[in-house]
Amino acid sequence: MTETILEMKGITKTFPGVKALDDVNFKVKTGEIHALIGENGAGKSTLMKVLSGVHPYGTYDGSIFFQDKECQFKNINESEELGIVIIHQELALIPELSIAENIFLGNEQARNGIINWNETIVETRKLLDKVGLKLDPQEKIKNIGVGQQQLVEIAKALSKRVKLLILDEPTAALNEEDSENLLNLLLDFKKQGMTSIMISHKLKELLKVSDTITVLRDGQTIQTYGVEENQITENIIIKDMVGRDLSNLFPDRTYNIKENIVFEIKNWSAYHPLDTDKQILHDVNLHVKQGEIIGIAGLMGAGRTELAMSVFGKSYGKKISGQLFKDGNEITFNEVTDAVKHGLAYVSENRKEYGLILMDSVKNNLTLANLNKISNNNILDTSKEVVEAETLKSKINIKAPTIQQRTVNLSGGNQQKVVLGKWMFTDPDVLILDEPTRGIDVGAKFEIYKLINELAEQGKSIIMISSELPELLGMCDRIYTLCEGKITGNIDRKDADQETLMTYMTQSWRS
Incomplete structure (x- = not known):
């Protein structure tokens, strides 16, 4: 595989006060999966926006060659016409429209200005089959999961006869199973000859599927590696990304945990805000001490965010019941301002x-x-x-x-x-952190972890929700597990590992 499908030469892009890209050179071979990685702000997404015409020709310096022809894209439509399709981190789907309508939005199957809905449905089914989705093309986007929505975005890209597929953080919001399915799909596309560029902070995933890895730092190309040739490791990548060694992914911490319980949730239940017969949380009990960091682990749909939002001023749910205690005294929150006045803070996912x-x-x-x-x-x-x-x-x-x-x-x-x-x-006295490091790189994560540790050392109580089990194991003193809206485990740090957590996270309490 020697043919080059894409070459970007001397790309420089400046925003007011910031040079986002500084003489970047980037080359992609036909039929490979090429990973583009770097810290947040390194210039990855900006480079791909230059390539796809989001940042049009004339707003940057340098040259783009696609299939040996120089390109000067003035907008994203021009790049898509040549088969360059980008899927951004924030999915661009319209919840109230159907899968079929979303896939062909702006690319309608029409004759003389009239949409042929039969053809649209037939073509949608073919595209869904290619990405492994067994869904009704007329199902609304709002009724399907995030993992399925990601696959709909890929089906939409396939409808444009994609030659170069660019995926920006495609697994950031997915659980492990959905992430695995997506990565396998990219490998299948590779066998069919499709070329992909993948931006991600999940190094294990990149090492698993990529043929080549290019590292950007501070808007410059640092290094390009052939994965098999160089036997590249996570540590080498991290050092290139941040410009220094990060031998420990989690910072040292001075423990200052007191015995007094600062915040406690007792017998907390809540129902779905629209379907008020559907119970989401079932008699949840947990507590956090002064200076302690506790974790909440659970699979997607377990009720982690619903718990946090329902507690934080009843910003989620109906028919909420249970008790909240602060420093041993029962408190009541009817709105977010009540929670803030009582010393709570909630960082949303x-x-x-x-x-x-x-x-x-x-x-x-x-x-x-x-x-x-x-x-x-x-x-x-x-x-x-x-x-x-x-x-x-x-x-x-x-x-x-x-x-x-x-x-x-x-x-x-x-x-x-x-x-x-x-x-x-x-x-605040209590901080609820919901996915505090989602979509950010290892260097930025380390800085966020340091902030969290410093807050705990100052005597703040931290409740940390994360879908990354290594993060919870590296940061938390105790970890609660949620399954189907109920606490199934309360595990001390010294007794916790990924296998134990996963066992409790999948341990249904229903008879």
Whole structure:
């Protein structure tokens, strides 16, 4: 396999105040799976947006050659016409439309301006078969799981006669089973001669399926490896990504766990907000001590996020029952502001939808959850706001030119720091962290882990939800397991391993 399908030469792309790409060279062979990796902000997604025409010709320096022809894409339609299709990390599907409508949206099976629905359904079934989905083409997107939605996106790409498939963090929101299915599908496509570029932070997955790995750091090409030839390891990749050794993926911690229980949940139950006959949480009991980090593990659909949101001011669910205790005293939350007043904070798994106002500045996002702290008689003290925001930016090492930078222009890891900073500004006693490192690289993860450890050392109580078992095992003092909305295990760190956790996570309590 020597034929080159893609070559990008001397690509340089600048945004206001930031050079995102600096003379990047990138070459992909026909029929291979080529991994593109690097820390958040390294320039991976920007490079692919240049390739696909999202950043049009004229907004960057350098040259793109596809199948030996120089390309100057002015928009994404021009790249798709040649068979270059990108699937972004945030899925671009419309929930209220059917699978068939989503797949052929903008590419309708029409004659004389009239859609042929029979042809659309037939072609959709063929595409779904190719990606291994046994679904009704007329099923609405909102009724299928995230893993299935990812496969619908790939089916949509196939409908455009894709020659080069670009996947940006395709398994970030998937469980292990769905991730495995997706990786196997890419290997099947490879056998059929399709070329793929895969951006991911999950190094084990990349080493499993990739033929070639290119590492970017600070907008520059660092190294390209042939996976089989060089016998590349995770440690080598990590060192190239972050520019230093990370011999331990989890930072050292000074333990400061007290015996007093700060927060306790007793007999907590909740029903689905729309289908109020469907019980989601069943008599959940858990507690966290001062300075302790507890984990919540569970498969997708186990009720982890539903538990966090229902507790945090009843922001999820109906017919909620049970008791909450703070420092031994029963408390009641009827809305989010009640939870915040009682010293709770919740970092959502979806930072872009629930955690941040992306188009607003870093400053405004950092101070948003506690405006009273920077106000006098309900009038905002803008000078004080700047001081507090600058202090937080420095304290948690947010990489942004200024606090006036729009949050949307930050990398995923720095956006996550802004979310954490926002809630740290409320000085909470209990932090509920829902997938705090989802979609960020190993270097940024290490910094987030350090922040979490520092908060625990200061006496904060941390409840950490994660779908990554190594993360829970590396960070938590105790780990609760959830299965079908009920606690099935409470395991001390010294007794926990992945096999034990998985056993409890799949241990149905129903008769």
